[in-house]
Amino acid sequence: MSLVVRGGIVVNADRRFEADVLVDAGKIVAVGQNLPMPTGSETIDAGGAFVLPGGIDPHTHMEMPFMGTTAIEDFESGTACMLAGGTTMLVDMCLPASQESLTDALDHWLDMARKAVADYSFHVAVTWWSDRVAQQMAACVDRGINSFKHFMAYKGALMVDDEVLFQSFSRCRELGALPLVHAENGEAVFRMQTQLLAQGITGPEGHALSRPPEVEAEAATRAIMLAKLTGVPLYIVHTSCRQVHEAIARARADGQRVYGEPLIQHLTLDESVYRDVDWSFAAARVMSPPFRSKDHQKSLWDGLLAGSLQVVATDHCAFTIEQKKLGLDNFTRIPNGTGGLEERMPVLWDQGVNTGRLTPEEFVATTSTNIARILNIYPRKGVIAAGADADIVVWDPAATKTISSSTHHSKLDVNVFEGMEVKGYPAVTLSNGRIVWRNGSLDVERGRGHFVERPPMAPAFIAQALRNDQTRPSPVQRQVNLQQTP
Numbered sequence: 001m002s003l004v005v006r007g008g009i010v011v012n013a014d015r016r017f018e019a020d021v022l023v024d025a026g027k028i029v030a031v032g033q034n035l036p037m038p039t040g041s042e043t044i045d046a047g048g049a050f051v052l053p054g055g056i057d058p059h060t061h062m063e064m065p066f067m068g069t070t071a072i073e074d075f076e077s078g079t080a081c082m083l084a085g086g087t088t089m090l091v092d093m094c095l096p097a098s099q100e101s102l103t104d105a106l107d108h109w110l111d112m113a114r115k116a117v118a119d120y121s122f123h124v125a126v127t128w129w130s131d132r133v134a135q136q137m138a139a140c141v142d143r144g145i146n147s148f149k150h151f152m153a154y155k156g157a158l159m160v161d162d163e164v165l166f167q168s169f170s171r172c173r174e175l176g177a178l179p180l181v182h183a184e185n186g187e188a189v190f191r192m193q194t195q196l197l198a199q200g201i202t203g204p205e206g207h208a209l210s211r212p213p214e215v216e217a218e219a220a221t222r223a224i225m226l227a228k229l230t231g232v233p234l235y236i237v238h239t240s241c242r243q244v245h246e247a248i249a250r251a252r253a254d255g256q257r258v259y260g261e262p263l264i265q266h267l268t269l270d271e272s273v274y275r276d277v278d279w280s281f282a283a284a285r286v287m288s289p290p291f292r293s294k295d296h297q298k299s300l301w302d303g304l305l306a307g308s309l310q311v312v313a314t315d316h317c318a319f320t321i322e323q324k325k326l327g328l329d330n331f332t333r334i335p336n337g338t339g340g341l342e343e344r345m346p347v348l349w350d351q352g353v354n355t356g357r358l359t360p361e362e363f364v365a366t367t368s369t370n371i372a373r374i375l376n377i378y379p380r381k382g383v384i385a386a387g388a389d390a391d392i393v394v395w396d397p398a399a400t401k402t403i404s405s406s407t408h409h410s411k412l413d414v415n416v417f418e419g420m421e422v423k424g425y426p427a428v429t430l431s432n433g434r435i436v437w438r439n440g441s442l443d444v445e446r447g448r449g450h451f452v453e454r455p456p457m458a459p460a461f462i463a464q465a466l467r468n469d470q471t472r473p474s475p476v477q478r479q480v481n482l483q484q485t486p
């Protein structure tokens with residue numbers, strides 16, 4: 001069915017303008033003023049509100065098996081709650097176990113995601129290495145995956161060493177696929193955890209103490225150098241601190257394509273939570289990297305403004321208080337992860353746009369357009385333009401809401417933004433041309449989401465390939481004159 005979003009101000013990453021948006025068969029078919037209405041089409045009156053491309057959250061963990069339990073958000077509840085907050089696509093982490101085939105894991109994640117109510121894609125993790133993994137990476141690329149995740153932390157579980165990083169980054173370069181890293185030195189974390197436990201520190205404060213910014217900075221710098229050596233762009237997930245932001249900015253100033261992804265949690269919540277006397281309150285906020293000081297937060301905001309950090313994500317990984325209690329007497333066993341899928345856009349608008357840190361255009365860039373470009377799905381996603389998927393948010397900058405676990409749509413029993421008042425909220429969300437959120441209620445259908453295939457060789461890779469070619473090592477041609485050799 002066709003519909004028209006009338007009377008709004010379209011905001012794309014490059015500009016804003018008054019326009020109607022005509023939608024048919026799940027696609028935007030025209031953007032302009034006084035568009036003719038096809039007979040029988042529905043009208044959504046935007047009433048002067050902003051009309052934005054739907055958000056893309058490039059970092060989530062639905063149903064993730066982790067630390068002896070499984071994250072409770074599933075693809076149905078996760079994609080539903082994100083629509084309520086204006087996000088219309090997520091990219092989840094598909095995690096093969098050690099020795100498991102990457103394509104088998106991809107099949108498993110595709111199967112779990114069948115119930116999604118909105119669009120999704122996957123980064124596939126490389127958790128071990130062999131020639132078979134190199135072949136399976138190519139098979140994943142053939143199936144629409146153009147990014148591979150590497151964990152430099154979680155010793156004894158997902159963590160990989162420098163050999164795997166070097167091999168996998170090199171393979172990514174051959175395939176035109178983007179390597180992602182969780183940058184924390186897992187060995188240093190493990191040693192510090194052991195020391196802290198020996199000192200009798202067993203509560204959630206130990207989590208933050210065992211993962212200071214230095215463990216993140218060391219790993220991020222190492223990954224950046226390995227990306228330089230292997231000639232591949234790099235994406236650093238959950239960039240949480242000044243040191244990593246500065247390492248990314250330095251690398252970019254030095255001609256490397258490195259992307260940084262702060263989370264909405266790290267931008268707005270600080271480390272004081274881990275010293276709360278209420279164990280459940282502190283444990284609910286345990287995630288890696290941990291929340292940081294206000295100085296680090298400022299650096300992340302500055303990075304978004306400067307363009308040295310490009311994307312705001314959530315790393316939505318939902319564990320209930322009951323699940324967190326696995327670590328009641330040992331912080332190293334508290335399942336790591338927090339939620340944010342539904343809150344990312346409103347909190348970023350409230351603390352970014354309403355404070356003048358971001359323009360509405362920069363808000364669109366950091367929640368949608370930049371990641372669509374990085375993941376090579378632009379302009380299908382990330383823009384309000386003819387031909388794009390009709391993932392559209394009518395954004396009311398005057399709407400207010402107090403965030404609470406009692407009203408959110410996630411399966412979680414806590415909300416790390418509990419009590420936060422935000423101004424700026426989605427009035428209507430369209431997913432593939434269908435109204436899925438209006439007047440504060442969801443109207444979603446299990447299985448309506450599509451797997452979004454992402455082709456390799458994004459423009460950054462084509463440019464990088466040229467540079468790699470021009471800087472290819474070459475042998476010295478020598479004339480060997482045996483007669484003159486003594």
Ligand SMILES: NC(=O)NCCC(=O)O
Nearest residue numbers: 182287288315317336337
């Ligand atoms: N971030 C976190 O604490 N949990 C999810 C797994 C990961 O991304 O490291």
Ligand SMILES: [Zn+2]
Nearest residue numbers: 182237238288
């Ligand atoms: Zn991580």
Ligand SMILES: [Zn+2]
Nearest residue numbers: 059060061315
């Ligand atoms: Zn994650």
